[in-house]
Amino acid sequence: MNPRLDYGRLFLNAYVYAVLAFVLVPIAIILPMAFSEPSYLTFPPQGFTLDWFSTYFGDSRWMAATWLSLRVATLTAILTAVIGTMATYAMVRGRRGFGSVFQVLLMGPIVIPHIAIAVSLYMFLSAMGLLGTMFGYVLAHTVLAMPFVVFTVAAALSRVDADLEAAAMSCGASRFTAFHQVTLPLILPNVASGGLFAFIISFDEPVVSFFLAGIRDKTLPRMMFDDIEQNLTPVIPAVAVILTLASVAIIFGTALLRHRAQRMQAIGREA
Amino acid sequence: MSIFAATPPATASGALARLMRSDGRRISSLGSLLLMAPFFLLMGFVFVWPIVNLLAISVLEPQPTFDNYGRVLSNPVYALVLMRTLWIAVLVTGLTLLFSYPVAYAMTRAKGPTLVLITACVLLPFWSSVLVRTAAWAVLLQRNGLVNQGLQWFGLTSEPVRLLYTQGAVVVAMTHVLMPFMILPIYGALRNISPDYMRAAAVLGASRSRAFREVMLPLSLPGVLSGSILVFLTALGFFVTPALLGSPQEMMIATLVSQQIRETLDWPFAAALVGVLTLFVSLIAVIFSKAVRFDRLMGGRE
Numbered sequence: 001m002n003p004r005l006d007y008g009r010l011f012l013n014a015y016v017y018a019v020l021a022f023v024l025v026p027i028a029i030i031l032p033m034a035f036s037e038p039s040y041l042t043f044p045p046q047g048f049t050l051d052w053f054s055t056y057f058g059d060s061r062w063m064a065a066t067w068l069s070l071r072v073a074t075l076t077a078i079l080t081a082v083i084g085t086m087a088t089y090a091m092v093r094g095r096r097g098f099g100s101v102f103q104v105l106l107m108g109p110i111v112i113p114h115i116a117i118a119v120s121l122y123m124f125l126s127a128m129g130l131l132g133t134m135f136g137y138v139l140a141h142t143v144l145a146m147p148f149v150v151f152t153v154a155a156a157l158s159r160v161d162a163d164l165e166a167a168a169m170s171c172g173a174s175r176f177t178a179f180h181q182v183t184l185p186l187i188l189p190n191v192a193s194g195g196l197f198a199f200i201i202s203f204d205e206p207v208v209s210f211f212l213a214g215i216r217d218k219t220l221p222r223m224m225f226d227d228i229e230q231n232l233t234p235v236i237p238a239v240a241v242i243l244t245l246a247s248v249a250i251i252f253g254t255a256l257l258r259h260r261a262q263r264m265q266a267i268g269r270e271a
Numbered sequence: 272m273s274i275f276a277a278t279p280p281a282t283a284s285g286a287l288a289r290l291m292r293s294d295g296r297r298i299s300s301l302g303s304l305l306l307m308a309p310f311f312l313l314m315g316f317v318f319v320w321p322i323v324n325l326l327a328i329s330v331l332e333p334q335p336t337f338d339n340y341g342r343v344l345s346n347p348v349y350a351l352v353l354m355r356t357l358w359i360a361v362l363v364t365g366l367t368l369l370f371s372y373p374v375a376y377a378m379t380r381a382k383g384p385t386l387v388l389i390t391a392c393v394l395l396p397f398w399s400s401v402l403v404r405t406a407a408w409a410v411l412l413q414r415n416g417l418v419n420q421g422l423q424w425f426g427l428t429s430e431p432v433r434l435l436y437t438q439g440a441v442v443v444a445m446t447h448v449l450m451p452f453m454i455l456p457i458y459g460a461l462r463n464i465s466p467d468y469m470r471a472a473a474v475l476g477a478s479r480s481r482a483f484r485e486v487m488l489p490l491s492l493p494g495v496l497s498g499s500i501l502v503f504l505t506a507l508g509f510f511v512t513p514a515l516l517g518s519p520q521e522m523m524i525a526t527l528v529s530q531q532i533r534e535t536l537d538w539p540f541a542a543a544l545v546g547v548l549t550l551f552v553s554l555i556a557v558i559f560s561k562a563v564r565f566d567r568l569m570g571g572r573e
Contacts, residue, residue: 008480016377019370020392023450026407027399029417033410041410043417087310094303102307105314110501111556112322113508115525116549119532119541120321123328143318146310175298204400207510211532224402228409228515240403247398 031244034237041232052238062223062235069203069220072134076141076202081195083142084149085187089179092157093165106147114207117144122211132217140208145198152197156190157183159265189261193254200250322549329542339543349527353547356524359442360506366446367502368495371453375494378454379461397451405515408444409435412516440516441523445506452505453498460494461487497563504552524548 029043034052036045056062091102109117121140122131130136160183168178184191206221213222220239227236298306329339343349378389396404411417412434419431434440464487472482510525517526524544531541556563 012373012377016373016389019374020389022370023396023447024392026404026411026447027396030403030407030410041413042415043410083309083313086306090298090303090306094298094300094306098307098311102310105311105318107556107560108314108318111504111552112549113504113525113552115508115510115528116322116325116545116552117318118510119528119545120325121317122532123538123542124321124324139313139317142313146314175302200398204402206400206402210510210529221400221402224400224406225511225515228402228406232406232409236403236406240400240406243403244395244399248395251394251398 027244030237031241032237033234034241036234036237039233041234041237052234053242055233056235056238056242059235061218062220062239065218065220065223068134068137068217072137072141072219073199073202075134075138076145077195077199079138079142080145080149080198081191084146084194085153085191088150088153088157089183092154093162106150109144110147114144114205118208118211121208125212132213134217136212137202137209137219140212141198141202141205144205144208145201148197148201149191149194152190152194153187156187156261156265160186186264187261189257189264193257193261196250196254196257200247325542326546326549328539329546332539332542339539340547342540343543343547349544352522352524352527355438355521356507359438359445359523360503362442363445363449363506364499364503366442367450367453368499370446371450371498372457372495375454375457375461378458393451393454396447397455401448401511404448405444405512408440408447408512408516412440412443435516436518438517438521441513444512444516445509448512449502449505452501456498456501457491457494460491460497464490493562496559500555500559500563504555507552508548 032045033041033043035048035050036042037047037049037051087102091099117140121136125131125136164182164186165175165178168182169175173181204221205219206225209219209222210225213219218226224236224239227233330337343353374389374393378386378393381389413419414431414433414435416434418434419428422428422432423430468486468490469482472486473479477485508525509523510529513523513526514529517523519526522530524547528541528544528548531537531544
């Protein structure tokens with residue numbers, strides 16, 4: 001091996017680590033600021049305090065926004081998982097008539113900018129008097145999250161042998177029983193991880209919430225947006241610490257679910 | 272639930288029976304239709320109809336003409352916003368590609384703890400809020416922020432430079448926010464290339480760089496294209512970062528739309544702006560729809 005190439009390897013490694021630093025540094029810098037004493041954001045953090053966490057938990061506006069976001073995200077996750085699984089099941093196992101319409105509708109929320117979806121929903125929902133209502137948020141977020149749930153469930157369904165259900169039905173089970181007893185348990189981990197993904201998309205959704213918010217019913221991202229725009233206090237890093245811990249927990253949860261899913265589907269294939 | 276039943280009920284008429292017939296592997300047509308109904312109702316009423324309604328407003332109000340679109344394209348202020356948006360989106364796409372390809376390549380070569388480390392670095396931002404990352408850039412780039420301190424420490428400037436609320440801040444932060452969307456498709460494409468190809472190239476006498484240039488790079492281009500299209504389309508309509516880090520004098524299309532809706536209250540004009548954006552984005556998506564597999568965005572195998 002000639003030494004010139006090793007310089008290439010060295011350069012590549014240095015470049016990759018520099019890029020990773022660019023990715024990580026902003027996040028690594030904002031998190032410690034949650035424990036800094038001054039009311040403006042400064043690095044390195046000065047002193048140590050947990051005041052900003054108590055400000056967050058003690059402020060009724062932050063708490064109301066957090067609860068609203070949690071409720072909206074939970075409803076979105078359930079609705080998306082149920083509707084998405086039904087449609088995907090029909091698409092994978094049914095007679096395909098609407099395949100292309102189905103795909104175009106799934107690409108839509110990914111391709112069309114969220115600002116366009118947000119503004120069109122704003123005009124639509126304000127005409128119906130649903131601005132700033134939980135119903136409006138849930139409907140909007142369900143649309144945004146739907147493609148990701150369908151992709152996750154479709155991947156699982158394509159790994160589950162259709163003959164398993166046929167076998168159950170030839171033993172006298174109805175289609176519903178066969179699905180409920182045989183297929184659903186095999187794809188349930190993927191349905192759940194799709195639902196978790198929908199939860200995160202909803203909980204973290206800033207653009208549509210920005211336009212649909214009323215004066216009082218703001219979601220957590222909208223509260224954060226306003227705070228960053230107006231005063232940028234250490235409450236934002238405190239929220240960031242809480243959100244990061246929550247996402248790390250969710251990542252581990254999803255990884256666990258994925259692992260389980262693959263093991264169960266492997267068993268399903270062998271059976 | 273009879274619609275799921277394996278055999279059609281004896282009383283059903285011929286046509287209905289055909290609709291409801293299902294063998295073990297396929298659901299009956301009626302069953303599929305009912306299962307898909309909530310999906311189509313939701314997407315129809317909450318996604319398609321509002322967009323159609325918005326496009327209708329853009330041409331029908333205040334009078335049924337294309338005047339709103341004329342204003343978007345002929346007024347130099349708005350034409351400049353469109354050009355700026357396009358330019359920033361191209362720049363961000365180029366930068367993310369430049370940063371992402373080597374990282375994706377390193378991910379395919381890494382093993383064990385290094386792979387876990389790189390993957391964690393790539394995925395942690397992906398899972399953390401866009402707002403948190405934007406706030407981080409606001410802190411880094413503020414007047415007495417770390418970047419300004421660094422510039423002064425190196426003697427590059429004697430007093431703090433205005434970094435926040437500039438186009439540069441928007442480009443840097445958008446590159447940071449959108450990078451995972453570039454890394455994951457490229458990684459997906461690279462991972463699917465069998466190591467045997469590189470070995471074969473080496474056996475046939477290609478140097479490592481030549482094998483990369485002539486075998487690996489061409490085979491990874493579908494991933495590069497998917498990532499680039501996705502980042503470009505997302506950047507075109509990006510709202511949060513330009514709204515929080517950009518200058519009000521140098522708006523992008525999404526921030527202009529927001530201003531028209533919230534301050535000027537000119538809905539038909541805002542609708543036309545969104546119409547231009549939506550039609551342009553859809554056109555690109557249709558042109559590249561064969562090449563881009565959007566369902567592989569999360570770096571999926573298969």
